[in-house]
Amino acid sequence: QEQLVQSGAAVKKPGASVKVSCKTSGFTFTGFQIHWVRQAPGQGLEWMGWINPNSGGTNSAEKFRGRVTMTRDTSTTTAYMELHRLISDDAAVYYCARNRHDYGQAFDVWGQGTMVTVSS
Amino acid sequence: SYVLTQPPSLSVAPGKTARISCGGITFGSKTVHWYQQKPGQAPVLVIYYETARPSGIPERFSGSSSGNTATLTITRVEAGDEADYFCQVWLDGSDLWVFGGGTKLTVL
Numbered sequence: 001q002e003q004l005v006q007s008g009a010a011v012k013k014p015g016a017s018v019k020v021s022c023k024t025s026g027f028t029f030t031g032f033q034i035h036w037v038r039q040a041p042g043q044g045l046e047w048m049g050w051i052n053p054n055s056g057g058t059n060s061a062e063k064f065r066g067r068v069t070m071t072r073d074t075s076t077t078t079a080y081m082e083l084h085r086l087i088s089d090d091a092a093v094y095y096c097a098r099n100r101h102d103y104g105q106a107f108d109v110w111g112q113g114t115m116v117t118v119s120s
Numbered sequence: 121s122y123v124l125t126q127p128p129s130l131s132v133a134p135g136k137t138a139r140i141s142c143g144g145i146t147f148g149s150k151t152v153h154w155y156q157q158k159p160g161q162a163p164v165l166v167i168y169y170e171t172a173r174p175s176g177i178p179e180r181f182s183g184s185s186s187g188n189t190a191t192l193t194i195t196r197v198e199a200g201d202e203a204d205y206f207c208q209v210w211l212d213g214s215d216l217w218v219f220g221g222g223t224k225l226t227v228l
Contacts, residue, residue, distance in 0.1 A: 103165075106153040107153075
């Protein structure tokens with residue numbers, strides 16, 4: 001079945017970088033954009049950006065441009081999101097999600113989430 | 121910037137109808153989607169393309185829109201519907217995605 005499985009929780013110091021992985025299975029990896037969404041404690045969902053696993057092309061919300069790097073490994077059908085220069089406000093659960101073009105660009109499959117803690 | 125406005129909370133008795141609004145939608149946009157999120161879980165898509173339901177989502181969940189406001193309607197509300205609900209749009213001109221602030225649905 002279609003699945004996104006993310007890496008485990010991470011604890012990072014301010015100024016460091018965190019890299020979250022999203023292992024896909026059950027569907028053609030290069031056929032769907034993979035998006036990244038985060039959720040700070042007690043807050044709403046915040047869209048971060050996407051990667052096209054076929055071309056490697058990316059786009060991100062203006063807020064994260066220059067600070068986020070999204071990559072993929074087609075041999076392992078895994079997408080990655082790396083956030084640099086972490087601050088305390090980056091503490092959140094980070095989700096990857098599959099985009100369905102034929103669903104009007106809705107996200108139909110989600111990873112389980114990765115909690116990132118930023119603490120000195 | 122594009123802002124979607126949802127009421128922070130809504131309380132409904134079991135068996136009644138819940139209507140959750142999402143304001144600020146570009147008039148005529150069909151790329152409006154709704155997600156349900158229960159505590160400690162990832163979001164689940166419940167409505168896409170404004171009115172369509174993914175397989176496995178009960179018919180009690182429906183979507184509509186009027187003017188600049190989209191609405192998620194849940195009929196015959198059950199205790200298991202208690203969750204946060206988020207609307208989302210895709211801005212095709214700028215290829216960006218935006219979420220509403222979310223509505224916490226409490227079943228009395």
